[in-house]
Amino acid sequence: QSALTQPASVSGSPGQSITISCTGASSSDVGTFDLVSWYQHHPGKAPKLIIYERTKRPSGISNRFSGSKSGNTASLTISGLQAEDEADYYCSSYGGRVFGEGTKVTVL
């Protein structure tokens, strides 16, 4: 499977929106991004599923989290950034067999 590339870090002020990208290494990754999932990971806690099948949110996940795709890039947008959103975020594809490198979100 190809690697999934994410920015190492993204930051924003409370209330702002930020977007985390997840780029596949080849054009063949585009189709698999319809099944991309995103996880939030606070240090010392279990990772949490926040987006699955590119745009769907599990029950209990805030609608401030949204997923999208453009070309060979999937994206996670966090709207109305809050202090509690400070965490590491990972995209995943290929049936959970590949994780992105992870993006550290900092709330300024």
Next chain:
Amino acid sequence: EVQLVQSGADVKKPGESLKISCKGSGYSFSSYYIGWVRQMPGKGLEWMGSIHPGDADTRYSPSFQGQVTMSVGKSSDTAYLQWTSLKASDTAMYYCARLVSGYYFDSWGQGTLVTVSS
């Protein structure tokens, strides 16, 4: 409520063996693959492999094939991850997670910290 509860932290010496566990409850354990995910200190998440408790079908990441063994208990709702000869580089947090629809992990265990040091 779906829950995955993992065994506690362990400290081992290089060359020792170890088996950690992941017990599921709140759902039909035999119906969903269980995946194992490693997080080395300061690093990201890595998929190690997945096992189906119903038929023990197991898929390993090429990076972990031959390095670990995944199994399930015959009479319990428990999955296992096992090493026969630990190395210092196996020091990491290990998570189990339930794979849904073959595409995403919707429930995760709390993690098991494995420390390998002489």
